[in-house]
Amino acid sequence: MRLAWPLVGRSREMRVVDAALSDPNTSGAVICGPSGVGKSRVAREALNAAASSGSEVRWVFGTSCGRNLPLGALASWAGLSGGDSLHLVCEVIESLTAAASAAPVIVGVDDPHLLDDLSMFVLQQIVQRGVAKVLLTERDDVPIPVGVHELLHLGQFDRVDLQALSGESTSELLSATLAGPVDPGTVSSLWKLTRGNTLYLRHIVEQAVADERLVNSSGYWQWSGEPVVPPGLVELVESRIGDLPVAVADAVDALAVGEPVELAMLHRIASTEAVEQADLRGLIRLGDVDDRVEVWLAHPVYGEVRRRTAAQTRLRRLRGELAEELATADTRDDVRVLVRRGALSLDSNLDPDVDLLLSAARAAIAMGDLALADRLAKAAGRADGGAEAMFVRGHALSWQGLGEAAEEVLADVPIAELSDEEHARLTYLRASNLLWALAEPGRAEAVITAGAARVGMGPAQASIEAVRGVYLFAVDRPGEALGVLEDLVLDELPPVVGAETAWALATMYADAGRTSDAVTAAEAGYEIAVRCSDAPHMRFNIADSHVTALLLAGRVSEAVEVAEWARGQAADLPGTAHLLGPAIAGRAALGSGRLVEACELLEQAAGALSATGHAQGWGYRYGIPRATALAMRGRWREAQAVLEELESVRRPFRRLDYEKSVAAAWVTAGQGAVSEAVAMSRAAADMAAVNGRFAAEVVCLQMAAQFGDRSCVMRLQELEGTVEGSRIGAVLRFANALHHCDGAELATASEGFEQLRDGVAAVDAAAHAAVAYRRGELRGSALGCAARAESLADQCGADTPTLRQAREPIPITDREREIVLLISQGMSSRDVAERLTLSTRTVEGHIYRAMAKTGTASREELAALLTMKRA
Known part of the structure; x- marks a missing residue:
């Protein structure tokens, strides 16, 4: 399937080429780079631009067939008069450089290393005489013929080194080509495979779209299954690799199944001479890693092609040899090496090693590679890995959002011979899967009750109590949950249970306004998560709650720092895990009033998480702040559509009521029903108060005040001694100023919010100040505050109802405005x-x-x- 591929990520290179072709003091430009990087495309676009500006353009193509024919590349400009070579050369030069008018002539030359000598001589004469500009493309992975060297030395050429596209530019190109956003995981996979080589990218994507492996799901283009290299690209790469002697093929294929490989190890598997031959052919690259030299294939696509075309018996043998080599290395028990050893053994000629497979599966979970962990644990189960293999596999499946498959595995665990600790572990795994992945809290509670009845007092009972506390937290019974969890010692629980307990505590403390306790719980959770190979993703849940605690307390700068840390932690994780960092960063951006960034991050993360099987979990959690950010930007219709989509999601746990109410209130206010938005915010505040979520109540009251509610002061005064942090003071000052319609105090409140880095609140407080000054007929002060509100809104990207009111000096009441x-x-x-x-x-x-x-x-x-x- 042919797609239209725009030119992306080459603006700087295009400017350099354009400048060279326009400069009377240069002979032209040469575009250098490896095969497939887009040299010809840049040259073609540059010549098209020159033609549209009035230049006359000629194209010359070097080919392997034409290089043996004199003037083969320039046959179109050679006359029929015959004569000697010199006469022919003069005739071709005149024909090639002749213009219908006085327009300049530019000769584009693609693959000049394939030109015959006489054609090259023509180009040299053109450059020497200065009768036309010349634009060449030059591969930097093939020897440059003498004729090309001479050509470049005859004139002054500006050199443009074309690099492969970056990951960001690859994402931009894919989104433009497919006319829609692309799942970041898909972009990452395609970039890792193609390394930004646009020729390879085009082949793979067009084939994937035609085969419906790259499809638009929930508004995002996503890859399903493993990447497949299409036949046309296989042929292209095979022609590049060429026929390989057996030993060289061993070196290349060993890398295809297990790169990177330490150089000394590759010498033992193939031979020193074979590795040197592969290097001379440009098939491999070497790099220093710590105190050793490691070897990779020159391009990842080479590995895909060799895995497809080489004999499977050879590849199985080489995987086995690599696994045995790694087993003798000093680093054999390193987490990454364990995973490599296990993965290599899966499809090798070795007998299954249950201990290795289980260790590798646990290590894969620690690295966040849940799909590989599932494969390893499944193989361990086939090799009689017992209950442990089922525990590990069920855990990996559940965290991938494959709840039904996880329950099927865990429900089959034979319980008769399990110890108390194993019963507690099974209870945790099944209850968590039923609660979070399958959204069946009733069944989860039954599993917890049954598990508690099977174990005696002691550590196992404490573990199940922790699971019960997390269940109570999940079904929004925070008071009961705290009663259970606060009596437990986190470090005495199994690490995975301790990490989840810390997350629950941090969340409940955050909502209650117990910021210090929330931060302490989060930090304890991080420490446990580092020690725990079973919960690599839990650190992101903890970070989300940590950010919540800091935002609710008004410690916005610290929240942004935590979010950036989480973003860095997630960046290199496989699967959906890498989306969690941007999602948390999006929430922090929303809390700090960076609405444009928040919308971008949350749209990308929430959409992709929902599309990858986490719609009722992370997709829902980050869809709510996405709606809020959109509504704060004035895009309430889009926000309303997001909320309507969330309404269709069945989620009987952690309903996030106050956050959802805030989002809905912003949508309602955007529609003009401001009094209704106030009522919604006050109702959410009341519900938060009933559940002991006093910091959340403060935020709901703040929203009501931003919408114009003047009746929040008394309750905020009551909360001032209950809720930690600087937000409560800032909100109380704002509400008090609004109650008294005090323009000066409202302006001061705006400055206070700005110091907190709550940009949207600063906008609304300044807008309310403008309205108050206008009502007091203080026109100068009103204009000043209105201008300040506009300036802050420009910085935030905000467009709020209060800001619009400040812009509109129309003499009607608030109720009349709402109705209009x-x-x-x-x-x-x-x-x-x-x-x-x-x-x-x-x-x-x-x-x-x-x-x-x-x-x-x-x-x-x-x-x-x-x-x-x-x-």
Whole structure:
């Protein structure tokens, strides 16, 4: 399937080439780079641009067939008059450089190393005489013929070294080509395979789209299954590799199944001479790693091709030899080496080693490679790995979101001979899978109850108590959960249970406003997670709650730092894990008022997480702040669509009620129903208070105040001694100033929010100050605060209802404004009345008075006033 591939990531190179072709003091430019990197495309685009500017363009192509024919590449410009070579050369030069007008001529030469000598002589004469510019492409992975050297020395050429596309540019190119966002994991896989080689990328992507392995799922293009190198690319690579002697093939194929390989080890598997031959052919590359030299294939696609075309018996033998070599290395028990040994043994000629397979599976989980852990544990199970293999496999499947498969494995564990500790472990694994992956809290509770009945008092019972506490946390019973979990000693629990317990505690302490306790729990959780090979992803859940605690307390800068740490931790993890860092960073960006960045990060992460089987888990969790960020930007229709999609997700755990209510309130306010948004925020605050989530209550009250609620002061005063952090003081000052309609204090409150780095709150406080000054007829102060609000909004990317009110000095009341905004969306008076719980007559009265104040003659004219202002 042919796709339209735009030119991406080459703007700098295009500028250099354009400058060289326009400079009268240069002979042209030479574009250098390896095969497939896009030299010809850049040259073609540069010549097209030159042609559109009035230049006359000629294209010359070097080919292996034409290099044996005199003037073979320039046959189109050679006349039919015959004569000697000199006469022919002069005729070709004249034909090649002749222009219909005085327009400059540019000769593009692709693959000049394949030109015959006479064609090269023509180009040398053109450069020497200066009768045309010359633009050449030059491969830096083939020897440069003498003729090309001479050509370049005859004139002054600007050199452009074309590098492979970066990961970021690859993502941009794929999104532009496929006309939609691409799952970051898919981008990462394609970049690792192609290393930014656009020729390879085009072959692989077009074949994948045609085979429906690269498909648009939930708005994101995603790869399913393993990458497949299409036949056309296989032929291209095979022609590059050529026929290999057996020993050289051993060296190349050993790398294909197990790169990187230490140089000395590769010498033993193949031979020193074979490795040297592979190096001379440009098939391998060497690099220093610590105190050793390691070897890789020159390009990852070579490995894909060899794994497809080499004899499987050879590849199995080589995997076995590599596994045996690694088993004798000093680093054999290193986590990464264990994983490599186990993975190599899977499809080798070696007998299965249960201990190795289980150790490798646990190490793969520690590295976040859950799919590989599943394969290793499954192989261990086939080799009589017993309950341990089932525990490890069930855990790996559950964390991949494959809850049904995990339950099938775990439910088959023979329990008759399990120890108390193993019973507790099975209880944790099944309950967690039922709760988080399958969203069946009732069944999870039954498993916990049954597990508790099977074990005696002691560590096993404490472990099951921790699982019960986490269950209570998950079903939004924080008071009961704290009653269970606060009595446990985290370090005395199994590490994976201790890490999850720390996450639950950090989350509940954060919501309650117990920031110090939340931070302590998070830090304890990190320490446990480092020691625990079973919970590599749990550190991101902990980091999310850590960020929550700091944001709720007003410690926004610290929250951003934690989020950046998490982003770095996730960057190199396989599977969906690498999405969690950007998701957490998106929440921190939202909390610090960087709405453009928040929308980008959360759209990418939430969408991809939902599309990869985590819709009811991480996809839901990060979809809510995505909706909030969109609504704060004024994109309430998009935010509403996100919330409607979340409503269709079945999630009977951690409903995130207050966060969802805040998002919905922002959508409602964006629609113009500000009083309804206030009511929603106050209701969320009341619910948070009932559940002891006092820091969350403060945020809900802050939102109500930002929407214009003047009645929050008393409750905030009550919370001031309960909730830790600087946010409560800032919100109380803002609410008090709003209550008294004090422009000066509102302006000060805006500065306070800015110091906290809560940019959106700073915008709204400044906007409220402008409105207050305007009502006091202090025009200069009103204009100053309105300008400040606009400036802050530009920095944040915010477009809030209060900001729009500050922009619109229309002499109507808040209620009249609300009604006008709703009728501007095409709502009838009856619709507005139902929305705001008013009588239709009352709505009509407000509309009549607003028309009288503004001098408008119809509902349409009245609605247009605010519509025009908002536009």
